[in-house]
Amino acid sequence: MRAAVLHEIGQDKLEVLDDVEAVGFGPGKVRLRIRATGLCHSDVSAMSGVLPQPAPFIPGHEGAGEVVDIGDGVTGLTAGDRVLVCWLPACGACPSCRRGQTQLCLAGFMNAGTPNFKRPGGDVFGFAGTGTFTEEVVVDAGCAVPIPDDVPYEIAALIGCGVTTGLGAAINTAQVEAGSSVAVIGCGGVGISTIQGARVQGAAQIVAVDPVASRREAALRFGATEAVSPDELGDAKQRITAGEGFDYVFEVVGKSATARTAYENTRRGGTLCVVGAGAMDDNFQVNMFELFFDEKRILPSMYGGGDVLRSYERAIALWRAGRIDLESMITHRVRLDGINDALDQMRTGESLRTCIEL
Numbered sequence: 001m002r003a004a005v006l007h008e009i010g011q012d013k014l015e016v017l018d019d020v021e022a023v024g025f026g027p028g029k030v031r032l033r034i035r036a037t038g039l040c041h042s043d044v045s046a047m048s049g050v051l052p053q054p055a056p057f058i059p060g061h062e063g064a065g066e067v068v069d070i071g072d073g074v075t076g077l078t079a080g081d082r083v084l085v086c087w088l089p090a091c092g093a094c095p096s097c098r099r100g101q102t103q104l105c106l107a108g109f110m111n112a113g114t115p116n117f118k119r120p121g122g123d124v125f126g127f128a129g130t131g132t133f134t135e136e137v138v139v140d141a142g143c144a145v146p147i148p149d150d151v152p153y154e155i156a157a158l159i160g161c162g163v164t165t166g167l168g169a170a171i172n173t174a175q176v177e178a179g180s181s182v183a184v185i186g187c188g189g190v191g192i193s194t195i196q197g198a199r200v201q202g203a204a205q206i207v208a209v210d211p212v213a214s215r216r217e218a219a220l221r222f223g224a225t226e227a228v229s230p231d232e233l234g235d236a237k238q239r240i241t242a243g244e245g246f247d248y249v250f251e252v253v254g255k256s257a258t259a260r261t262a263y264e265n266t267r268r269g270g271t272l273c274v275v276g277a278g279a280m281d282d283n284f285q286v287n288m289f290e291l292f293f294d295e296k297r298i299l300p301s302m303y304g305g306g307d308v309l310r311s312y313e314r315a316i317a318l319w320r321a322g323r324i325d326l327e328s329m330i331t332h333r334v335r336l337d338g339i340n341d342a343l344d345q346m347r348t349g350e351s352l353r354t355c356i357e358l
Contacts (some may be wrong), residue, residue, distance in 0.1 A: 003117065003134035004342040005124060007056045009049045014059070014133070014342035019119045024138045029071040032083065032144060036153035037132040038062035039339060040161050041188055042277055045254065046127050050279045057125040058117060059339075061087035063132030064156035067144060074141040082147050084156040084312070087128040088303055089142030103303040111140065132157075133346065145309065151316060155326045158189070161303075163326065164311045165275065166193025166252070167318075168304020170201055172311070174248050174273040178202030181241055183233070184224070185262055186252035187215040189329065190275060192222045194250050196324045199223035207236050207246070222325060230261070237265050245270060254278035256285070263296065271297045 003020040025031055037060050046053040063085040070077050077083070088109075090102035097105050108129060115123035116138055117131060124131075131137055147156045166189070170176050182203045184194050187210040198206050199222075208219030208227040216227035228236050237245060245267030251259045254276025263286065266272045274284075286298075304311050318324045 001135040002346060003058050003124075003131070004060075004339075004346055005056055005058055005119075006047050009047070009053070009055045012047065012339075014339055016342050016345040017119065020058070020124060020134065021118050022116065022134070022136045022138045023118050024114070024116050025069065025071060027072040028074060028141055029138050030074060030077060030141050030144045031068040031070075031136060031138050032063075032085070033065045033068050033136055034063050034085075034132050034134060035065040036063065036157040037343075038154075038157045038160075038162065038189070039343070041190065041254070042161075043127060044339070045277060050254070051277060052280075053127055054113065054125045056122075057127055058131035058133050059127045060132030060134070061085065061128040061130045062157045062161045063130065063137075064147065064153040064160065068136065070141070077141060077144055077146070081144075082149065082151075082153070082156075083144040084147050084160045085130055085132055085137075085139065086143050086145050086160060086308060086312075087130050088308065089140055090308070091142075100307060102307045102309070103305060108140075108143075133343065135346075145312060148316065150320075154330050155319065158326060158329055159312055159315045162189040163193045163315050163324075163329070164304045164308060165301070166190040166195075166304075167197040167200070167315055167324070168306050168311050169194050169250060169252075169273050169275045169301040170197030170248075171304075171306075171314075173299050173301035173305035174250070174271050176201035176203050176248055179204045180247040181205040181207075183207045183209055183236070183246045183249045183262075183265055184219075184252060185209045185230075185233075185250065185258050186276060187212075187219045187224075187227070188252070191215075191250070191252040192219060192329060193324075194252055194275060195219055195223050198248070198250075200318060200323055203248075205240050205246075207233075207240065209233050221328065233261070233265060241267065244268075247271070248273065250275055252276050256282045259284045263298070266296050268294045268296065271299060274298070274300045 091107035111129035208224035
């Protein structure tokens, strides 16, 4: 089958190959035919080495498709079922799962170091234990979550990561209050979803912050009350909050520099929510006096900060009710030639549809 492969960490171009085979099918596993995939910034971070990932590997962890076959012991799924790919399935038995914090379950990470593809030249890994830039993939049964018939594959793919992460950061983790002021730093797919989550929660002002003009324009369409470049954030803080700082600031980039900017633009007693996934050697620093004196809450948000299955259901309910716009996210794209060109090659009619690039 065909798949888009990154041969070495640090490369910025994918090669579409037709000699890739999905492996590992057996008890507790399912084989999926991928019908739609999205590109999350985490894929790009893994390609660049910011996030740890063995190579060669197939990027992609936002996907949706249909079940081709099920292994022994798999219940609740049959061939032909429409599913989305959950890249971090919950085991249901670990301490995090028993506390209801399934987004912190580590079981899914155990598969990330096991190749789930091969080609004549050797093993190939799938990003985050999945790898959706391909035509078929074998994953644990818990990674295949059934979706209703009225949810298009493209929308289901987005719900599989970016939408759930962004909505959950605003709704679950920060618990944005109605009438509050919000700033969102980084307006890619997750940032756009965070903006929509803040809007659902009833925020009065939502300032989108991004250096890319097209992203700022898109943010306005998805619910931001205004959009500024990073250089203009200070002025927006002064105008909107009289210099005090925003009630909630979301860092959706994954860098200590932007996290520090977010901290400085959060009011005393306000909430800084860190949503972006960054590098292990990039340290965010606050001094002990300001940490005590400003009483700002610093809240990391992993995969939306809540039970992912319930979060999927909530996203679908909000989409059905017209409270969030997911169709427009499918066409909200940033051009990355080395990746988009490969995805364009992979797209053939209805066999694979790509959703959102950053």
